[in-house]
Amino acid sequence: QVQLQESGPGLVKPSETLSLTCSVSGGSISSSSYYWGWIRQSPGKGLEWIGNVYYSGHTYYSPSLQSRLTISVDTSRNQFSLKLSSVTATDTAVYYCARKGSPCSGGVCYDAFEVWGQGTMVTVSS
Amino acid sequence: DIQVTQSPDSLSASVGGRVTITCRASQDINYYLNWYQQRPGQAPKLLIYAASTLQSGVPSRFSGSGSGTDFTLTISSLQPEDFATYHCQQSFGRAVTFGQGTRLEIK
Numbered sequence: 001q002v003q004l005q006e007s008g009p010g011l012v013k014p015s016e017t018l019s020l021t022c023s024v025s026g027g028s029i030s031s032s033s034y035y036w037g038w039i040r041q042s043p044g045k046g047l048e049w050i051g052n053v054y055y056s057g058h059t060y061y062s063p064s065l066q067s068r069l070t071i072s073v074d075t076s077r078n079q080f081s082l083k084l085s086s087v088t089a090t091d092t093a094v095y096y097c098a099r100k101g102s103p104c105s106g107g108v109c110y111d112a113f114e115v116w117g118q119g120t121m122v123t124v125s126s
Numbered sequence: 127d128i129q130v131t132q133s134p135d136s137l138s139a140s141v142g143g144r145v146t147i148t149c150r151a152s153q154d155i156n157y158y159l160n161w162y163q164q165r166p167g168q169a170p171k172l173l174i175y176a177a178s179t180l181q182s183g184v185p186s187r188f189s190g191s192g193s194g195t196d197f198t199l200t201i202s203s204l205q206p207e208d209f210a211t212y213h214c215q216q217s218f219g220r221a222v223t224f225g226q227g228t229r230l231e232i233k
Contacts, residue, residue, distance in 0.1 A: 047162075047170065047213055047224040060220050063127065096169055105157075105176035111217040112160045114181070116169035 002027035004097050004117035012091075012124050018084040022097030022117060029078045030055040035100040036080045037113060038071065040093040048093075052100055053080050087124045094119040128152055130159075130216050132225035138233040143204050147228045149197045149214035158218035159197045161190055164227075165210045173212075174199065206232070 008020035022036070029036060038050040051061035053071045061069050065084065073080040084091060097117045102109040129152040139145045149159065157177040162170035172181045174190040177197055187202045201208055209232050214225040 046226040047215070049222045049224065063221060103175050103179070103181075105179040108157070108176070110158055110160070110176045111222070112172055112175040112181075113162075113170070113215075114172050116171070119169050 002099060002115055004099065004115060006095060006097050006117045006120040008120060008122070010121055010123060012087055012122060013126050014088055014124055015086055018082070018087050018091060018122055018124070020082045020095055020097075020120065020122070022080050022082075024078045024080075024099075029073060029080065030075045033101065035111075036073065037098050037100050038082045039096045039098055039113065039116075041096070041119075042090075042093045045093075050082065050084075050095075089124050092122065092124045094121050127221055128155060128216050128219050128223055130214055130223055130225045132212075132214055132228050134228060135226065136229040136231065138231045139204055140233045141204055141206060143233075144200065144202045145204065145230060147199045147212055147214075147230075149192075149199070149225050151195045151197075151216055151218075154194050155216045155218035157193050158216055159190075159192065160215045160217060161188075161199045162213045162215065163208075163210050164213060165207075170213060201230075 003025045005023045012018045035052040037052040051071045053059045053073050068085045070083040096119045098113040099115040101114040133148045159177045161174040164170040178190040189200045211227045211229045
């Protein structure tokens with residue numbers, strides 16, 4: 001059974017770069033069936049999608065974050081990573097990594113985040 | 127971006143009761159609507175995809191309906207473990223978006 005685990009600093013200074021890694025176990029990140037994504041949740045707020053990456057390195061990002069965002073994949077380590085530059089206090093959140101699958105119903109396949117990591121809290125503060 | 131709005135923001139109900147949560151999209155998203163459950167201190171868990179298809183292992187007291195712009199999540203015969211926050215998410219566009227969440231509390 002696939003499991004995801006986020007890792008990285010819990011405290012980042014304003015204007016610096018937030019860097020997180022998601023380690024995948026129990027399955028291969030190189031599967032052609034999945035994208036791998038990042039989602040965050042600010043304290044007391046809803047979920048915000050950040051971006052996704054495919055094992056080939058293909059990415060797509062939230063339009064509101066794409067100017068500061070890089071998501072990459074390391075298939076040799078079965079990991080994918082997030083880098084968010086020029087952070088401010090508004091980037092304080094729990095960051096989740098997740099596997100995006102395409103379960104099918106009635107012959108049509110629909111994207112959904114099927115497996116999630118436990119999340120890691122990142123605080124932006126000096 | 128496609129916006130999704132949930133209502134209500136919060137509600138309370140009793141064990142054994144029935145609740146309905148609504149999600150409205152800003153444009154027609156066909157059946158591209160998912161529901162997640164998030165218990166306190168935990169990651170979200172996929173409950174329903176394609177508006178009405180239960181993810182494997184999800185109890186049958188959960189049901190989803192709707193298409194186009196209006197969707198509902200219904201939980202019948204509420205159990206103590208069902209008191210959580212529920213999120214809807216549209217997957218029609220590449221830029222997915224979530225609703226603001228609905229917190230379900232015990233009355």
